[in-house]
Amino acid sequence: MKITSVTRYKGSTYEAELDDGRKLYLHADIITDFGIHAGMETERDTLRKIIYASNFRRAYQRALYLLDYRDYTYSEMYKKLMENYKSAPLCTAVMKRLTEHGFIDDARYAERMARKLVEVKRYGYRRSKREIMQKGIDQFIAEDALTPYSDVFYENILELLRTKHSRYLTDREDRKSIEKVKSALVRYGYDFTEINRAVKEYFESTDVPEEDN
Structure with missing residues (x-):
């Protein structure tokens, strides 16, 4: 699988297009972490990791945004994340990070x-x-x-x-x-x-x- 182009989309978000026509919208940090660039060949497992990392970052940042306005219990925040991301493993991982950093207590x-x-x-x-x-x-x-x-x-x-x-x-x-x-x-x-x-x-x-x- 090949990434045919990487272009700035909006702010710190980039659009990465695959040779099968799919488009991924990735934060600059994800682009840097995985060394994503036009012409890059990637295995399916690596692509899964990229997508997971991107979703994890979005979910984590969403949680921090919500916490700017009020405190949440573990249960409340988990439900909020599940409403948007529908993945129990992903949301559980995000909640683990939030509790480890003391954002959820x-x-x-x-x-x-x-x-x-x-x-x-x-x-x-x-x-x-x-x-x-x-x-x-x-x-x-x-x-x-x-x-x-x-x-x-x-x-x-x-x-x-x-x-x-x-x-x-x-x-x-x-x-x-x-x-x-x-x-x-x-x-x-x-x-x-x-x-x-x-x-x-x-x-x-x-x-x-x-x-x-």
């Missing part, structure tokens, strides 16, 4: 997400873990990311009661309002044991007679 992603979910949104452990895992992050990585907040969750319930839900907690005999607050906290990811404890403590701290559970 699920533990780091989970830690940042945990901080936002717990400190900003004030979600409970269960919802925080679920939200992190929905990004394709491993269960154990999610749990490790949330471990530093074990003492924060209960304080968050009290804070939510004092701020967001205080208007519903003016009368401990108003069981309908109290149950509404409890249901909201369950949706936030807290369990009934800690919710009941926090509601009891809230009424005690506001000098309201204890709720009759």
